[in-house]
Amino acid sequence: MRASTRIRRKAVVLAAVASLGTGLLAGCADDGKNESPSGDGDAAGKTTITLGLFGTFGFKEAGLYDEYMKLNPDVVIKENVVERNENYYPALINHLTTNSGLMDIQGVEVGNIAEIVSTQSDKLLDLSKYGKKSDYLEWKWQQATTPDGQTVGLGTDVGPMAVCYRKDLFEQAGLPTDREEVAKLWAGDWKKFVDVGRDYQKKAPKGTTFMDSPGGLINAILSSETERFYDSSGKVVYKQNPAVKAAFDLTAEAAEDGLVGNQTQFQPAWDTTIANSKFAAMSCPPWMLGYIKGKSKPEAKGKWDVAQAPKSGNWGGSFLAVPKSGKNAEEAAKLAAWLTAPEQQAKLFKVQGSFPSTPAAYTMPEVTGAKNDMTGDAPIGEIFAQAAKNAPVQVIGPKDQIIQQGLTDNGVILVAQGKSPEEAWENAVKTIDNNLDQ
Amino acid sequence: MTTGHDTAAAAPSKEGGAAPGRPPGDPAAADKERRRRARLSRRWQRDVRWSPYAFVSPFFLLFVAFGLFPLIYTGWASLHKVELTAPTDMDWVGLRNYTRIFDDEFFWNAAQNTLTIGIISTVPQLLMAMGLAHILNYKLRASTFYRVAMLAPYATSIAAASLVFVLLFGRDYGMINWALGLVGVDNIDWQNETWASQVAVSTIVIWRWTGYNALIYLAAMQAIPQDLYESAALDGANRWQQFFHVTLPSLRPTILFTCVVSTIGASQLFGEPLLFDANKGASGGSQHQFQTLGLYLYEQGWVNQHLGRASAIAWTMFLILILIGIVNYVISRRLRASS
Secondary structure, rough: OOOHHHHHHHHHHHHHHHHHHHHHHHHHHHHHHHHHHOOOOOOOOOEEEEEEOOOOOOOOOOOOOHHHHHHHHOOOEEEEEEEEEHHHHHHHHHHHHOOOOOOEEEEEEEEHHHHHHHHHHHHHHHHHHOOHHHHHOOOOOOHHHOOOOOOEEEEEEEEEEEEEEEEEHHHHHHHHHHOOHHHHHHHOOOOHHHHHHHHHHOOOOOOOOOEOOOOHHHEEEEEEEEOOOOOOOOOOOOOOOHHHHHHHHHHHHHHHHEEEEEOOOOHHHHHHHHHEEEEEEEEEOHHHHHHHHHHOOOOOOOOEEEEEEEEEEEEOOEEEEEEEEOOOOHHHHHHHHHHOOOOHHHHHHHHHHEOOOOOOHHHOOOHHHHOOOOOOOHHHHHHHHHHHHOOOOOOOOHHHHHHHHHHHHHHHHHHOOOOHHHHHHHHHHHHHHHHHHO | OHHHHHHHOOOOOOOOOOOOOOOOOOOOHHHHHHHHHHHHHHHHHHHHHHHHHHHHHHHHHHHHHHHHHEEEHHHOOOOOOOEOOOOOOOOOOOOHHHHHOOOOHHHHHHHHHHHHHHHHHHHHHHHHHHHHHHHHHOOOOOHHHHHHHHHHHHHOOHHHHHHHHHOOOOOOOOOOHHHHOOOOOOOOOOOOOHHHHHHHHHHHHHHHHHHHHHHHHHHHHHHHHHHHHHHHHHHHOOOHHHHHHHHHHHHHHHHHHHHHHHHHHHHOOHHHHHHOOOOOOOOOOOOOOOOOHHHHHHHHHHOOOOOHHHHHHHHHHHHHHHHHHHHHHHHHHHHHEEE
């Protein structure tokens, strides 16, 4: 009896050790497979191309991988997705600086592209030979290009910004609901937008605010500025730039007057305000429509509409970069070019709402005929194409994200919580300067 | 334990012993045999001498690779201006990264937060753990169930736990404010008010670690000889008196151990405040109101990519920990001397 349990225990230990061992071996084997020249995934002789992405790019959802694999039977595509860019980007930087652990294609967010261009371009393939420059929006192409002409990323999408608003809430507050008329109320100036907010708040349905969050408002205003945190020579000027201070003050004013909710975007509590219809308007790039749809209750369907923003801007958009160290770099570059070509971007817009960064796609039926069930019959393709054309060519800098996050999360949000605008600005500046190591 | 025939069988050779089965008087063969035995003996001695080192070497190799090297590299990096985007470009700045810590208000803010959160989480946690352990030490029905249940929070991942707590502590839709509302307390902004946020973070820590400490106490309590209690009872001591005069003194080394472990844990507090932040940044709230040292280190290194500064912070934290360790040691020696 005792002997048998001892034997059994021994067997269990052995099995555990064996399984751990094979796990380790399998781990090694897996790595080897990805790096081997043939890169065989499951069948012999096939090239496996791996993509490292964050959030939802939607390539898979739009069926683009399947389509490409059908066109190129010797290619197998695999993606590895990290939910949030805050977690994805530091790892990407680490992998790039150590030149290991990289996927064949890596996604890069627009907030990080300047840093990638200025610090990592020697690790990345020049994609100007693969993508067609004339296809892309001029500024989008430029954002991923070094001063000496190396293009390190191909644009997947842009975020031309409009304003999404609730027709029912606007009506209850005595505001017009037609998207042309609404756009006219605030055309040309974000101050007018805040004034519309004051009108809204006078007769607002109980418990609602005009806009969703201070972060949403300051982001919208800043996105429509040409120069924000860096000047064109690459110097940090956010403190001296009157446009930044004006955006901060206008947002702070709106927060003090209670026109914006006291929430941080993309957090559970903010999601709940969408579900409970607690605000009437939000700054809204095309991808936001998908987000709204995901968080709304079914009865919100069709109650939203989209109007042009006071000034057009751009919020979001990503790039695909190809690390040189990849064994399949050339194949990967071809795939990246294909995924970001106008035809594919149009398909992606139809399924995923990522707005094309290639103007050629704007006349394709997938874009011109696009509808969204949150916004009823609004011709969203045309509205966003218009916004994309009007968006400024923005100067972007390597630490844009840190500065913007400081202004929002350590700045205007405090005003919504009852601090004075001066205190909030001081807190934001101290935080940003410390983070920039000024 | 030592049985004579065991060692006899294991001993490799006895010089000059008769070699059975060999014809005597063959000097060449005997010489060969002697040399063979000497060789075996040497090998055996070498084996005895060096094998233990081979057996423990994996630990030391791993320690060098993952403990010592990072420590030294961090120290080296802390004397330079280095950015994470180019870790090989190092500019020598001497002790600049250390001296700037003295007037880095964010560092001291983080240090103070770490201290407060450490105190308001460790003290109640250890007291509660002691109480729970005392209760579990009685004969209870289904005591195994309770013991496992107590360890469940410890087994839960911090991420999952913190996310649930974020929802519970929500200002507008959180359950805790809802419950407080029932008894007439206004909504508390758990994430943005300094004290409230620190209490909330401590709650997560307490929830997670109380059961763990309780089990350590329980194990120590069960090692106390029963006859101490019996004689105490004979002397007329009630349960409380028994607890104070028998249980507590016997637990002194265990209490000290948990204090040291909890202090170290508290000074490295990271996951809970990181995940508790509504902004999902590493600044520990909009006004850094619950940014701990660990979080500040992470923010400098991985969010802002200032590798040199982060390394200096890491080394400063290391020195602070050593200081705490020395204080603990002194206190424990005093306690031992007084008892």
